[in-house]
Amino acid sequence: MSAAIASRIDEARLWERHMSIARHGATAAGGVNRQALSPEEASARREVTGWASALGLKASTDAAGNFFLRLEGTDPSAAPVLTGSHLDSQPTGGKFDGVYGVLAGLESVEAMIAAKVRPRRSIEIVAWMNEEGSRFVPGMMGSAAFAGAMPLEEILGIRDAAGVSVAEGLAAMKQACPEVPERALGGPVKAYVEAHIEQGPILEREGFTIGIVTGIQGKRTFRVTVTGEEAHAGTSLRRDRKDALLAATQMVQALVAVMHDAEDVVKFTVGRFTVQPNAPSVVPSSVVFSIDLRHPDSAVLQSLGDRIPEICAAQAGPCEVKSEKLTTSMSLEFPPAMRQLIGACAERVGVRSMEILSAAGHDARYLHTVCPTGMIFVPCKDGISHNEAESATASDLADGARVLAEALLELSRD
Numbered sequence: 001m002s003a004a005i006a007s008r009i010d011e012a013r014l015w016e017r018h019m020s021i022a023r024h025g026a027t028a029a030g031g032v033n034r035q036a037l038s039p040e041e042a043s044a045r046r047e048v049t050g051w052a053s054a055l056g057l058k059a060s061t062d063a064a065g066n067f068f069l070r071l072e073g074t075d076p077s078a079a080p081v082l083t084g085s086h087l088d089s090q091p092t093g094g095k096f097d098g099v100y101g102v103l104a105g106l107e108s109v110e111a112m113i114a115a116k117v118r119p120r121r122s123i124e125i126v127a128w129m130n131e132e133g134s135r136f137v138p139g140m141m142g143s144a145a146f147a148g149a150m151p152l153e154e155i156l157g158i159r160d161a162a163g164v165s166v167a168e169g170l171a172a173m174k175q176a177c178p179e180v181p182e183r184a185l186g187g188p189v190k191a192y193v194e195a196h197i198e199q200g201p202i203l204e205r206e207g208f209t210i211g212i213v214t215g216i217q218g219k220r221t222f223r224v225t226v227t228g229e230e231a232h233a234g235t236s237l238r239r240d241r242k243d244a245l246l247a248a249t250q251m252v253q254a255l256v257a258v259m260h261d262a263e264d265v266v267k268f269t270v271g272r273f274t275v276q277p278n279a280p281s282v283v284p285s286s287v288v289f290s291i292d293l294r295h296p297d298s299a300v301l302q303s304l305g306d307r308i309p310e311i312c313a314a315q316a317g318p319c320e321v322k323s324e325k326l327t328t329s330m331s332l333e334f335p336p337a338m339r340q341l342i343g344a345c346a347e348r349v350g351v352r353s354m355e356i357l358s359a360a361g362h363d364a365r366y367l368h369t370v371c372p373t374g375m376i377f378v379p380c381k382d383g384i385s386h387n388e389a390e391s392a393t394a395s396d397l398a399d400g401a402r403v404l405a406e407a408l409l410e411l412s413r414d
């Protein structure tokens with residue numbers, strides 16, 4: 001019976017749906033800009049809802065703006081099996097990051113319906129709110145709220161660069177999708193499986209179609225604020241200056257030196273650098289920069305992160321510096337039973353699989369605290385992601401969906 005499900009996965013349909021969703025927020029360079037709770041994300045949700053409704057799935061949303069499509073099982077009172085990912089993107093994102101998990105979930109359910117298999121447990125496809133964390137910081141907000149890892153009130157008050165709050169974004173989403181009923185936040189979940197492109201080069205390089213994700217690399221984020229003093233670029237003496245930009249660049253150089261490891265395992269990124277007043281003839285008075293630090297070993301991650309304030313302070317010169325810890329997510333390991341299940345499903349489908357650590361964060365991180373969780377990776381071209389050139393093959397996407405469909409069916413049986 002199970003093989004019948006995998007054989008119902010329609011490679012062409014799955015591919016066409018990716019191309020169709022990519023129209024919402026399409027960029028000239030072939031990528032997407034579909035940030036959290038934007039009109040583009042709303043129209044993408046409406047399109048997915050259209051496909052799901054035709055299959056008899058019921059849409060709903062919760063107070064954190066997570067979006068669900070439910071296939072009712074034969075035992076509606078049993079805790080559902082969840083699958084999905086996200087529909088939001090980075091400002092210069094690609095067609096597959098996040099979208100794949102949602103569409104592979106939908107394709108899995110469509111395959112079950114086509115095979116006339118009704119699972120005992122309901123299956124819910126979910127698009128989590130603001131996974132990317134580019135419009136609203138931090139990312140993975142919706143899944144964090146669902147898991148109770150972050151208070152809803154705190155999330156609702158967070159504002160984007162234009163001053164729009166998450167609460168206002170949610171209201172706009174509600175207005176754009178008025179027919180979607182609201183459900184309670186959180187609730188029991190039997191299991192969660194997330195399909196995603198790898199966003200790295202390993203599967204392609206090693207020649208495997210399926211990555212059985214062993215866990216997620218830990219990550220700490222920081223915000224460093226350097227405060228100096230504005231001065232005239234022509235008249236102020238060097239010795240009197242409190243140049244915040246100069247101090248900040250020295251901090252970044254000192255941090256890079258400390259974070260440098262011969263094995264190239266530490267991931268250290270300063271992705272945002274904001275200079276005030278940002279005028280060519282004014283000595284900068286303030287710089288705020290971000291730090292994203294990752295390492296698979298939680299102890300190393302902890303100790304490297306703990307050194308950031310002292311390293312910055314040592315480079316401050318005449319300026320003042322404040323280092324704030326924003327988020328800490330230690331490395332995690334998915335349960336062996338979920339990994340074995342995904343491996344067995346890959347074998348049944350007849351595709352090569354290997355174990356792989358996720359170097360990127362995913363909503364599965366928070367679901368891991370709620371229920372047995374696993375992830376399925378498929379290759380992406382040259383490991384390129386968070387980039388408009390992001391690409392994957394229709395055949396790999398379909399194989400991933402086949403493995404997902406088998407896993408979902410198995411989980412929804414007991």
Ligand SMILES: [Zn+2]
Binds near residue numbers: 085097098131
């Ligand atoms: Zn993603």
